[in-house]
Amino acid sequence: MPEKTKVKRRRGDRRDGRWIRTLDPYSLVPSYVMVKRNDACNYFFDKIEVTEIDRYLRKKRADGMTGLGMLHLVAAAYVRMAARYPRVNRFVSGQRVYARHGVELVMTVRSDLKIEAAATSIKVKLELTDTINDVFTKINAEIEKVKMGASTNTDAAAEKLVRLPRLLLKFAVFMMNLLDYFGKLPRALLEASPFHGSVIITDLGSIGLPPIFHHLYNFGNLPLFISLGAKRREPELQKDGSVIERKYLDYTLVSDERTADGFYFSQVYRYFRAILRTPEMLDNPPEEVVSDID
Numbered sequence: 001m002p003e004k005t006k007v008k009r010r011r012g013d014r015r016d017g018r019w020i021r022t023l024d025p026y027s028l029v030p031s032y033v034m035v036k037r038n039d040a041c042n043y044f045f046d047k048i049e050v051t052e053i054d055r056y057l058r059k060k061r062a063d064g065m066t067g068l069g070m071l072h073l074v075a076a077a078y079v080r081m082a083a084r085y086p087r088v089n090r091f092v093s094g095q096r097v098y099a100r101h102g103v104e105l106v107m108t109v110r111s112d113l114k115i116e117a118a119a120t121s122i123k124v125k126l127e128l129t130d131t132i133n134d135v136f137t138k139i140n141a142e143i144e145k146v147k148m149g150a151s152t153n154t155d156a157a158a159e160k161l162v163r164l165p166r167l168l169l170k171f172a173v174f175m176m177n178l179l180d181y182f183g184k185l186p187r188a189l190l191e192a193s194p195f196h197g198s199v200i201i202t203d204l205g206s207i208g209l210p211p212i213f214h215h216l217y218n219f220g221n222l223p224l225f226i227s228l229g230a231k232r233r234e235p236e237l238q239k240d241g242s243v244i245e246r247k248y249l250d251y252t253l254v255s256d257e258r259t260a261d262g263f264y265f266s267q268v269y270r271y272f273r274a275i276l277r278t279p280e281m282l283d284n285p286p287e288e289v290v291s292d293i294d
Contacts, residue, residue, distance in 0.1 A: 012096075013098075013183070016190055016196060017093075018098060020097045020292065020293060021294060031095045031096070031258050038218050041215060041255070042254070042256075042262075043252065044254070044265075045252050046252075046269070047249065048277070049247065049248055050231055050247050052277065056279045056280065057073065060132070067140065070228055070249065071107075072135055073132065074228060074251075075201055076130070077272060077275040077279075077282065078201070078224075078272075079130050081271055083129070085267065085290070086099060086291065087264055088259070090259035090292070091221040091222070091256070092221065092223070093180060094182060098221075099292040103127065104124070104196070105197065105199060106121060106123050106197040106199070107122050107143075107201060108200075109122055109146050120146060120152050121152065122143065122152060123142075123154075123194065124139050129285045131282060131283060131284060132279070152192075153188075153192035154192050176219075193220055195217045195219050195220025196222065200226070202228070203228045205230040211228055211229035211250050212227050224255050227254075228250075228251050229249065229251060231249050232250070233245045233246070234247075234248050
């Protein structure tokens with residue numbers, strides 16, 4: 001298993017990321033041309049045949065991982081993807097590109113599926129060496145807290161902010177944006193903010209819907225949004241003229257193109273597909289964790 005290395009914080013680094021100082025000039029320009037994250041969104045749609053995925057999930061559930069689903073699998077696939085392609089875990093803040101410390105998965109959860117149930121966000125801290133078992137345990141631990149009625153840091157921060165008069169609240173958000181631009185946002189707010197993290201994953205398949213193309217937020221620094229849809233069957237014509245049905249999962253990825261170029265992202269997405277096709281690789285830690293450039 002790869003060993004974790006401590007990164008010494010230097011001038012210009014943030015609490016949540018390391019400033020990449022050696023980017024080529026061409027890679028520095030986009031953050032000034034596309035100032036807002038929503039200006040830099042790239043939208044990617046794909047589908048994957050899920051026969052092997054379903055077989056894998058059934059086996060893991062039978063082995064004791066009750067409740068293991070597509071969301072856990074995709075979260076673990078993201079972690080493995082970031083271990084091999086670290087630029088996917090970069091973010092842009094204050095016109096600078098940063099390599100994030102660790103992986104922070106953001107999810108919106110409800111205590112139950114009733115319309116009246118309040119939604120909240122959780123942030124799950126993951127390691128680049130995590131296996132699917134680790135990801136499953138960590139995600140479920142945070143979800144269980146919400147189901148038991150525990151208040152999250154996000155809830156506490158939102159409750160304090162909404163008590164302010166509208167103009168003061170607007171000014172508070174302005175000040176948070178300003179502090180965030182210079183990397184001075186307090187650690188407590190970074191921990192509570194659902195807009196600061198590596199990736200947001202939403203599983204719309206759990207409520208029977210197709211995936212959406214969800215925009216990235218201009219507030220904060222989240223660079224990737226993954227949306228999963230419901231599994232569906234699709235007829236396919238075979239070479240012998242027969243027609244068979246295969247089961248597919250549609251998914252979308254919306255990414256911040258300022259973190260890496262299109263060729264790099266194409267390699268990332270190919271690897272993501274390869275992981276989903278052979279999910280058994282997630283049972284063990286990666287053989288190597290690739291470090292981002294300085």
